[in-house]
Structure formats: C-alpha cells, structure tokens
Amino acid sequence: MRQQLLYEWALLIVFSLLAYFIQTHLYLHKDVAIITHTAAALLAGETYAKNIFEPNPPMIFYLSMPAIVIAKFISIPVLSAMRIYVITLAAISIACSVFMIKKLFSHNIFLIYLLAYVMGYVLLFLPAQHFAQREHFLLILILPYLFLTALRLEKKQINGFFAAGIGLAAGIGFAIKPHFLSAFLLIELYVMLQKRNLLSWVRVETLCILGVFAAYITAIFLFYPAYLHDVLPLWMTYYAAITHPFSEILFYPALLYCFAVIIFYFMTRHLNECKIICQLFLMALIGFIFSYLAPRVAWYYHILPALGIACLLAALILGQIAPSMIKKSQTKYKTFSLTAMISIVYLVPFAISINLFIIAAYYFNSETDLSRLTQFFAKQKRPTTFFLLAMTHDSTVVEFYAPTHYVGNFPILIWEYNQLILHHFPSEKAYRYESNVPHLIDNISQELNEKKPEFVIVNVPSSIHYLGTEVNYIKKYSRYKSFQTAWLAYHYLQRIGEYTIYERI
16 A cells, blocks of 8 residues: 555656756746746735736735745745646645546446546646646546545545535635636536535535635625726627637637547447546546637637536546446457547547647757846846736746736736727727826836836737837827827837847936
8 A cells, every 4th residue: 555655646746846847947837937936026015907917816915925935935936836736736736536446446447546647737737838827727626526426425534624625725726717606506506416406505615716716706896896897898899809710719629629528428338337427527628628619719728627627528428438448348448548548539539739849948958038038037147027018928937937027017018909899890998098008108108207117028919919010109109198108218229030129328
C-alpha cells in the first residue's frame, strides 16, 4: 500500500515538474498577465472605475492574490510564484479527486489509474499557453465537487469537513464567471431528478457553494458598486463587437471533440456499468458547452472546461468498457488493443494541446516584436514604467520579463470598438456610448499627468487587425485639449516592429 502511494505521488511530482518546465518556455498569457497585474493593484488599494477598468468581477483577482503574496514573502518573481501556486492547486485537486475515485471504483484499478493520468493531463498540460486562465482555475476547483456528487448519488459516506472544503473551492470556481453557473445548475438538477427530491441540494457542499455565491454577490454590491455601474457598461460594446460567426464557433475542433464524446457515450451506454457518474459528467459537459457558446467567440480557453470534462467522461467510459472488450481478444493483442483505443479517443485533445505548445514555444524562442520590446526594457539602467495605447494588451506581459511596470488603467482602448457597432449596427445606445468618450480621454490624460509613465507604447497596427481600419490614436485624441496638453511631455523615441515608443521628456 505504501509503495503504491509512493509511486502515485512520485508520478504526480514528475507531472508537476514537467508542467513547470514547459511553462518556463512559454510566455505568460496576456489575459493572465493583466489579471495578475490587477490583483496586485487591488492589493495595493486601487479601486474599480478610479484606477481599474477590467471587465472581470473581483473573484479571479482574489484567486491570483496568493501568488503575489508568495512572491513577496519568499522573494521570487511573481511569474514563478504563479506557476508554483497553480500547479500546487492542481496537485491538491488531483489528490482529493483520486481519494474519492478510489471509493467509487475500488473494484476497477484500471479505471482509477486511467482517471488519475487523464486528470493530470487535463489540469497540467491541456491548458497549454492558457495556463492560469480563469477557465483553468475553474477546472481545478470544481473537479473534486463532481466526484463528491457522484459519491453522494452512490450513497457512499464522506467526511463533512472534507465535503465543506470541496464545496467552498467549487463555489469559488463557479463564481469566477456568471455563465459557469450553467454547469452547476444542470448538475444539481440531475441530482434532484435522480433522488426525486426537491431538497436534494441541501448538502454540506452545495450549502457552501451557495454561501460563497451569497457572500460574493453581497460583497460586489457593497464594496464594488463602481464595477457594476461604471466599468461593466463600458465593456458591453466590446463584447458585442468581437462576436464570431456561428459557423466558426460551432465547427471549432475542440467543440466537435466534445460532441464526439457525447455520441461515444450514447453508443456505449448499454456497456456502461456506472451510468450515474457518466450521466453526471455528461450534465457538466453540456453545461460547459453552453458556457463556451454564451460569449459567442471561438477562443480556446473558453472551450477548455468542456474539453477537460469531455476527456474525463471519455476516461470513465473507456475504463469501464475496455476491460470487458479486451477480455474477448487474444492475450497478445490486449495491450495493443487497449493502447490503440485510448490513443484514438485522445488523439484530438492531445493534438490540439501539442500544437498550441509548439506554436507558443516557437513564438517564445523567436526574435519577435514582443521579444525586442522586452530587450528594450531589459537594457534600461533602472526599473521603468510604461503606458499603453493599443487595441490589444499583448505588451503588458513585458512587465513579467523585464524590470518595468505597466501603469495604465485601461488594458485596451475599449471605446474604439464602438466604431464597429456604429458602422455595422448603428443604434441610439451606440451613439450615447460615443458621447462618453471625451470623459475617457480625460481619464487617460489624467493618468499621463499623475503617473508620469517614462515610456508610452503605441500600437497602431493593432487597430487594423481588430477594427479593420487604421486609427492614429495620438492624432485622434489630440483633438481633446486635456490629451494635447498631457502629450506635450512626450517625444518620439524609436519604433520596434508594430510598437512605437515615446519617452517622457
């Protein structure tokens, strides 16, 4: 028994070290960079609308804060602390889940190990360069809740304090984004139908989840009203402008794989011995497919929760039907048959994640505009500050690779997306939004005057990519007296690819 535990923990440690090593050869994702930056700003006492114009509600910033505290406490880079923190959370999630999996499938050693390996892959490698994204945190935090719910349906006992901890973690995970709740609601509805009891939700873990929701919503209304009234309305135009065609969303390879797993489930349902847990994961998969479709953009990290659950549902099916199918084959073909079956089922997610790793690693190790920009800041003789005028916040990752600090309030020039709405779908609401732009330009001007960033990075080509037309931000905003005055303090320094750098006089 001890030897078995030693092997299991050794494998988990190897997986964790490999994941950390791989991440050191990839850039931090731009969204994770700005989230970590904003978490540090909140810790420093900055507030929504005054200093922070991030579309995310505060939960993801709370989740990111421990990495910042760890970095300061043991004097390591925030980037390293974030990776250690996320990998540790993933390891705890895997350990808790495996503990419950052993209770669920004590008769099926093959399924236990298959689920453990697939879970390690899903939490440590499937996110690829989207490591520490909001959806990645979601998967880490809610997986134990799914296995605990299966234990409840199988009427197996579990420690109340353990269940409460799992419920608190799941509550935090589901609260990161509003549309994550679709999976939670479907899971609890399924439990209600299985138990035929309207009060089936009255369990330690669900009460903890609901408690987290209640406390979080109350905290937003009490402490962050500016987020609801000032920040979120600014981003509505952005989300309306970036929607992708339904054909692109529906034929996204990762989504097609999720549909294939659903079909695989129905094809093998008669061979499935543990229908309840498979149906439970099916509900979670459908819920996360909805959470992918809701924003109407075909971005990989949006499909990540559904893809991860699909991989685990496939493992649940394989782990139950594979042994019986292999028994019917000749002995010398057993290993080959099993390996071939698993390889075919996981070919798509494995190919997707490997492709993302290769692209991200190639970009990290190549001479790019971003790497040259990083070198520019690294060559400065002292720590510096920079500001950004662009339609993308790609360059904010520089502060994690060079001695410089981003000091802007707006991660992107969100109001420029209203031009797309005015051009394609003009409305009274869009014109009202446009009337608010002078106030936003005044906010930028005030930032330049008060924070006095030493450098301003202007990325005009990003407007062509995201808006389809070139926007000369400096010329456009100089029509406003406040910006014109603030910009007098800056002069052109140099150009690095798509980045034009201005220096404070």
